[in-house]
Amino acid sequence: MTSKHDAVHAHKTANRAPKPPGRALRTANLRVQLAESLRDRLQMGEWQEGEQLPTEAELSAEYGVSRSTVRSALQQLETLGLTITRHGMGTFVSPYGHAIKAGLQELRSMTDTIRAHGMTPKMDYHSVEFRAATEQEAAALALAEGTRVLATERAVLADDVTVAFSYETIPADYLPTDLSEKDVHGSLFALMDKAGIVPSTAVAEVSAASGPEIGWGDRDPETLYVDLRQIHYDGNARPVVQSRTYFHQGRFEFSVLRVR
C-alpha cells in the first residue's frame, strides 16, 4: 500500500542478491516478515490493549499479500500471546500488559528490553578479551577446545543505574574478521549482525544467586540476583553465544508470558 509497510516487499526482492553460501538466511518467509512488522507496530503501541486489529482482509489489502499469509502472521502473534483471535469477531490485542512488550519469552537484546521498559540503556564494558575457549565453553558452544572466542564482562545500566552484570562468550569466527578489542562497545547483537549471525532462539536457565564473586566495583555482597544462564542459537540451531547475566534483585524485574 503506502510507503509505510513496504519493508516486507523490499526484503522479498532483496533476497535475490547473491547469497553467502552456508550462512543462515536473513529470513525468507513472507509470513515471518509480516509478523515482525505487526509485532513492531504492536510494541510501538499503535493499538491499545483490548483493541481490535485490522481485519484479515484489510491487512491483506494493506500489505498486498494473500489472506493466507496474513492469517499465518496473525496466528504467530496469537501463539506468542500477543493477540487473541475470536471466530467471527476479529483479532484483539491481549491485555497482559508489559509482559507482551518485554517478556522473557521473546528473544530481544537487553538494550531493547530496557527500552521497552521505558528506560535508557547503557553498557559499561569491564573487560573485553580474545582468548581460547575453556572446556566448559567449548562444550556449550559445540566448538573444538581451544577455539578463539571473544569474552566480555559488562555492567548493564538502565537510566544510569546498574541493573545487571553480564558475562558473554562468542566464537571469534562469528564476528567480523577485522574486529579488535577496542571496537567492542554497545550491543553485541549489532556486532554479530555485521557478520551475518542472527540469533533466533535461546535457552535460558533461571536461578537465584548471591555472593561477593558476582560483579565488580562498589556493591553490597548481600545483594540477591536472578541468574540467567543462556545459550543463543541461530536459525539453524547452531549455538552462537553463551552468556550469564546476574540481574540485581528489585532493580529489574522481568516477566514471562506463558501460553498453553
Place this chain on the structure above:
Amino acid sequence: MTSKHDAVHAHKTANRAPKPPGRALRTANLRVQLAESLRDRLQMGEWQEGEQLPTEAELSAEYGVSRSTVRSALQQLETLGLTITRHGMGTFVSPYGHAIKAGLQELRSMTDTIRAHGMTPKMDYHSVEFRAATEQEAAALALAEGTRVLATERAVLADDVTVAFSYETIPADYLPTDLSEKDVHGSLFALMDKAGIVPSTAVAEVSAASGPEIGWGDRDPETLYVDLRQIHYDGNARPVVQSRTYFHQGRFEFSVLRVR
C-alpha cells in the same frame, strides 16, 4: 488412518453438544487441537531431536484435515520453538533439549512440569481456607473486595524432596459449588477443570528471594529462592488464579525457551 489420532475429530463433532453459554469454549479450532495432538506426540518422544516429522501431505492424510490446517498447526509448533521448518526440506524437531519439554514459556501445572523432569510430584497442603479476598488479591483478580476466595499454602515435592513453597488464591466462584476445604488435595488445575475453568495464559514475574518468612517447617533461613509471582487467565483473558511460588535454589532449575 488408525484410531490413534481420532481425538481431533471426536472433538469436532462433540462440539455440537449444547454449549454452556458464557463459558469459555473448550477449544473449537481444529488447528489448535491438531497442534495439541502433535505437541503431545512430541513430548512423548515419538520423534527424536533433529528428526524429521511427517510431511505436511502425510499429516494431512493421517488426520484427515486439509494441508492448510496442518500448516497452521505446524507453524504454531515452530513459533513455540518446538520445531524448525525449512523450505523445501521439511519440519524437524528442534534440538533445545529439556527446555522444550519443561520450559517455563509453556503453561503447565507444576505436577506436569515435575513429571516432565522425570521426577514424581507430590503436594503437601499446609493450609486450605475459604476467606474474603484482600485488597491486593481483589485487584489482581479483578474482583470486588471481600469476594470469597480459596487460599492454599502448599509444599511442592519432587521425589519426596521439597522443591518449592507455593501460595495460591482462587475465587470461590470458579470452583465447584459444593467444594469444602477437606476436598482440596492434589492439583488445583484439576479442581478448576471440574468447574469448567481452563487457564490458558499466565503472566509470571520472576525475582530472587530469601528469608525466614518464606515457607514453613524445618529449613535453612539462608536458602535462596526463585520467586515466581503469577496471574493465570482463562481463554477470555479473565484472571482466574493468583499464585506465588518460591523455588528452592538448586533443587529445581527451570528454563525458558526464547524465540524471536
Place this chain on the structure above:
DNA sequence: CTTTAAAAGTTGTAAGACAACCTACATCTG
C-alpha cells in the same frame, strides 16, 4: 571423474469458495 541438467519431493504463497460464528436490527408472537 566432474559438471551439468533434469526430476522428484517438500514447503511457501496465492486465490476463491463456503462453513461457522458473532453482532445488530428487524420482525413476529404472546
Place this chain on the structure above:
DNA sequence: CAGATGTAGGTTGTCTTACAACTTTTAAAG
C-alpha cells in the same frame, strides 16, 4: 410492550486447487 425469532452483514475457520521456490537425488553429458 416484552420476549423470542429471523435475517443480513461482517469476520474468522477450513478446504481446494494451483503454482512458485527451495532442496536433494538421479541421470546425463562432457
